[in-house]
Amino acid sequence: VQLPTKATHRQTREFNVRLVLRTLYDLGPVSRADVARATHLTRTTVSDVVTELFDRGMVETVGRGPSSGGKAPILLRVPADARNVIGLDLGETAFTGALVNLRGEISHLVELPVEGRDGADALALVDQLVERLRHAATGALLGIGVGTPGVVDTPSGTIRRAVNLDWQDLPLGPHLSERSGLPVFVANDSQAAALAEYVFGAGGRRTPNLVAVKVGRGVGAGIVLGGELFQGDGHAAGEIGHVVVVEDGVQCRCGRFGCLETVASARAITLRYRQLRDGADGPARNGHDDPSLATVRAALEQGDPAARTAVVEAGQFLGQAIGALVGALDIHLVVLHGGVIALGEPLLRVIRDAAAQRSLPLLSGKVDIRPVELEANLVVLGASAMLLTSELGLSVSR
Amino acid sequence: VQLPTKATHRQTREFNVRLVLRTLYDLGPVSRADVARATHLTRTTVSDVVTELFDRGMVETVGRGPSSGGKAPILLRVPADARNVIGLDLGETAFTGALVNLRGEISHLVELPVEGRDGADALALVDQLVERLRHAATGALLGIGVGTPGVVDTPSGTIRRAVNLDWQDLPLGPHLSERSGLPVFVANDSQAAALAEYVFGAGGRRTPNLVAVKVGRGVGAGIVLGGELFQGDGHAAGEIGHVVVVEDGVQCRCGRFGCLETVASARAITLRYRQLRDGADGPARNGHDDPSLATVRAALEQGDPAARTAVVEAGQFLGQAIGALVGALDIHLVVLHGGVIALGEPLLRVIRDAAAQRSLPLLSGKVDIRPVELEANLVVLGASAMLLTSELGLSVSR
Numbered sequence: 001v002q003l004p005t006k007a008t009h010r011q012t013r014e015f016n017v018r019l020v021l022r023t024l025y026d027l028g029p030v031s032r033a034d035v036a037r038a039t040h041l042t043r044t045t046v047s048d049v050v051t052e053l054f055d056r057g058m059v060e061t062v063g064r065g066p067s068s069g070g071k072a073p074i075l076l077r078v079p080a081d082a083r084n085v086i087g088l089d090l091g092e093t094a095f096t097g098a099l100v101n102l103r104g105e106i107s108h109l110v111e112l113p114v115e116g117r118d119g120a121d122a123l124a125l126v127d128q129l130v131e132r133l134r135h136a137a138t139g140a141l142l143g144i145g146v147g148t149p150g151v152v153d154t155p156s157g158t159i160r161r162a163v164n165l166d167w168q169d170l171p172l173g174p175h176l177s178e179r180s181g182l183p184v185f186v187a188n189d190s191q192a193a194a195l196a197e198y199v200f201g202a203g204g205r206r207t208p209n210l211v212a213v214k215v216g217r218g219v220g221a222g223i224v225l226g227g228e229l230f231q232g233d234g235h236a237a238g239e240i241g242h243v244v245v246v247e248d249g250v251q252c253r254c255g256r257f258g259c260l261e262t263v264a265s266a267r268a269i270t271l272r273y274r275q276l277r278d279g280a281d282g283p284a285r286n287g288h289d290d291p292s293l294a295t296v297r298a299a300l301e302q303g304d305p306a307a308r309t310a311v312v313e314a315g316q317f318l319g320q321a322i323g324a325l326v327g328a329l330d331i332h333l334v335v336l337h338g339g340v341i342a343l344g345e346p347l348l349r350v351i352r353d354a355a356a357q358r359s360l361p362l363l364s365g366k367v368d369i370r371p372v373e374l375e376a377n378l379v380v381l382g383a384s385a386m387l388l389t390s391e392l393g394l395s396v397s398r
Numbered sequence: 399v400q401l402p403t404k405a406t407h408r409q410t411r412e413f414n415v416r417l418v419l420r421t422l423y424d425l426g427p428v429s430r431a432d433v434a435r436a437t438h439l440t441r442t443t444v445s446d447v448v449t450e451l452f453d454r455g456m457v458e459t460v461g462r463g464p465s466s467g468g469k470a471p472i473l474l475r476v477p478a479d480a481r482n483v484i485g486l487d488l489g490e491t492a493f494t495g496a497l498v499n500l501r502g503e504i505s506h507l508v509e510l511p512v513e514g515r516d517g518a519d520a521l522a523l524v525d526q527l528v529e530r531l532r533h534a535a536t537g538a539l540l541g542i543g544v545g546t547p548g549v550v551d552t553p554s555g556t557i558r559r560a561v562n563l564d565w566q567d568l569p570l571g572p573h574l575s576e577r578s579g580l581p582v583f584v585a586n587d588s589q590a591a592a593l594a595e596y597v598f599g600a601g602g603r604r605t606p607n608l609v610a611v612k613v614g615r616g617v618g619a620g621i622v623l624g625g626e627l628f629q630g631d632g633h634a635a636g637e638i639g640h641v642v643v644v645e646d647g648v649q650c651r652c653g654r655f656g657c658l659e660t661v662a663s664a665r666a667i668t669l670r671y672r673q674l675r676d677g678a679d680g681p682a683r684n685g686h687d688d689p690s691l692a693t694v695r696a697a698l699e700q701g702d703p704a705a706r707t708a709v710v711e712a713g714q715f716l717g718q719a720i721g722a723l724v725g726a727l728d729i730h731l732v733v734l735h736g737g738v739i740a741l742g743e744p745l746l747r748v749i750r751d752a753a754a755q756r757s758l759p760l761l762s763g764k765v766d767i768r769p770v771e772l773e774a775n776l777v778v779l780g781a782s783a784m785l786l787t788s789e790l791g792l793s794v795s796r
Contacts, residue, residue, distance in 0.1 A: 012435075012438065015438065016438070037410075040410065040413065040414070040438075040439070041438070042440065209630065209631055221726070223726075223727070225623060225628060226628075230623060230624075230727070231728070232607065232727050232728025232729060233607055233728055233729055233730040233731075233764070234728045234730065234764060235728070236728040237726070237727050237728040238726065238728075239725060239726070239728065240725070240726050242725070242757070243721070243722050243725045243726065243756055243757060244721075244755060244756045321722075323641070323642075324641050324719075324722055324723075325722075325723075325726050327637060327638070327640070327641045328619070328621075328635070328636065328637070328638050328641065328723050328726075329621070329628070329630050329635050330629070330630025330631055330632050330633070330634040330635040330636075330637065331630055331631055332631040332632065333631075357642060358641055358642045359640075359641060359642075366631070366632060
């Protein structure tokens with residue numbers, strides 16, 4: 001352990017500013033004396049820091065609290081709109097961006113269709129999105145939070161590999177930071193979604209441990225442990241889509257064979273449905289009569305056995321993967337999001353049953369597997385929350 | 399968030415005592431001024447707390463440090479033997495207990511053979527072990543840390559279920575606490591071992607995220623994340639032995655069928671070896687010619703195909719389970735311990751290959767799967783470390 005005798009005055013000051021800001025944000029409206037009690041800092045230090053926060057527009061007064069004998073104390077809080085963040089979701093069919101305030105409230109939303117762009121074209125679309133949001137911002141911007149598909153090296157802001165966008169070792173964070181002059185935080189979209197579900201899900205009733213599984217074009221998860229996103233040693237925690245579940249299965253876009261994604265993604269389900277419906281000699285793959293998830297859902301509701309089988313097969317693979325993870329971590333909340341949520345309860349029931357069969361009897365009764373509370377803007381909000389945490393040390397709350 | 403205006407003087411004091419003690423323990427020898435800088439407490443508060451710690455024998459002086467102008471400051475530290483802890487490992491063949499000091503050093507070790515005891519007889523053996531260690535203790539005892547097989551509800555100190563000991567809903571913590579008057583911390587043995595590997599493994603070079611997998615009579619794991627034991631919502635994190643890996647497999651002692659334990663425990667390996675060697679019509683199960691792991695190891699070294707197959711089959715199941723977990727959590731260190739470590743590199747190679755085939759190519763090259771550094775007293779040391787953390791807020795270091 002390094003002896004912190006070299007802790008400079010500036011470091012101590014920085015530490016105190018973050019501590020006071022977080023306390024005002026979490027507990028406000030509160031008095032300076034309340035803050036001193038909660039932080040174990042002296043009243044003088046708290047007053048100094050509050051003065052600085054006033055100068056930066058990060059604190060405002062909201063009247064006086066009850067007197068405990070002497071003069072009624074002035075109450076302080078952090079204004080929700082003291083800063084705005086740009087949150088981005090580089091989604092499958094559209095890149096979505098929004099201006100988000102310190103309480104996770106969205107004031108301006110822009111959605112740009114991807115229309116098959118990849119490589120440099122996709123990056124240009126990101127730049128365009130950021131430009132439009134910077135232009136729309138009226139107050140001070142704190143930074144840019146990005147949720148992107150693929151494996152992300154968060155410290156360097158580099159996207160290691162995002163297959164659909166044809167990005168490999170793309171330094172998206174430095175690129176956006178250089179163009180905007182703002183700090184940038186880049187993370188995997190499934191991870192961002194998991195954090196958003198923790199912060200905003202279940203009516204803000206925070207569940208400290210949860211797994212959020214996205215099943216859309218890809219399959220991925222985000223894992224929140226102890227109220228914090230767990231990214232793992234290589235920042236790829238949650239990459240359950242590329243765990244092999246079928247020996248000698250079909251090839252995955254990652255290069256391997258039989259990954260969970262090859263049997264449980266939205267496309268895997270619709271293709272399997274068509275195959276079961278039309279037989280092996282049916283219409284050519286990628287023909288324009290490819291069924292959609294809505295078609296599968298409708299067929300399911302009409303009791304179509306092909307739809308039933310396709311959903312059961314995918315649900316069992318998902319349930320087994322989720323069951324193994326939940327069993328190993330003993331986490332009692334799993335939320336699902338992404339395109340296949342359109343398949344509704346029939347899919348969820350299969351997932352629940354398969355998961356329960358896989359994990360310790362003691363646990364299975366306690367595990368709640370359900371759709372996310374708010375599907376809209378999950379990644380945008382999660383990416384914004386990450387930026388707020390990294391820049392201000394704030395854990396977003398409403 | 400609850401506004402902490404009701405924080406009493408006593409709570410603040412308690413907070414400060416823990417903070418100062420931890421700082422002295424981690425950074426000592428240090429001066430009072432160093433402690434004030436590191437903790438952001440005032441010099442007066444630090445001096446008050448240090449005086450209290452002197453009275454309790456938790457701090458000692460160790461000469462003077464370099465002067466920075468004025469009088470050379472007195473240096474303080476926490477004496478390693480200021481307190482002792484009783485650490486227990488309720489192992490498969492023996493119950494082991496030791497007196498352990500604040501630096502995790504063992505001064506007295508007692509081992510009592512279990513000899514098939516279970517139920518009340520096994521509990522009486524635990525009582526006997528604790529009595530002998532309390533008798534042997536010369537200084538003040540801080541408490542008792544217990545590592546036990548089975549699922550443990552740590553907050554209440556209750557063993558929910560330990561099949562081999564025939565314990566169900568046994569309030570071991572309250573029982574030991576009542577008899578000894580000491581605080582007791584009870585946790586699963588695989589979890590305790592994982593914490594010990596974090597604290598004492600790799601020459602004390604702490605790896606913040608690791609999975610420690612025990613493969614002996616049972617199969618279980620402990621998961622350390624961010625330098626802390628992760629227990630999960632029901633304190634059963636790491637129970638990978640009871641994840642179903644074989645559809646319609648043989649019945650497990652947990653009641654389910656096809657759990658990992660049924661194909662990868664020490665007994666599963668030796669039975670499978672005998673079956674392959676002797677054929678289905680070989681000697682009766684549980685006969686006294688049951689091969690041991692040492693027999694399997696010797697056969698393996700002589701190129702016996704039955705031994706080879708038994709080890710490969712078990713290793714593949716272990717590797718798949720480990721690969722899925724490591725892939726989902728993106729953890730780069732897995733340590734193995736327990737009886738089957740006797741099978742050495744041949745088993746490890748199979749586990750490594752099977753794990754690599756299961757997880758994302760990006761990750762597989764970085765994951766280190768190896769035996770634990772120190773096999774001896776792993777659970778005793780882990781259980782002691784847990785007690786120290788819960789009682790003093792200390793994270794054991796040497």
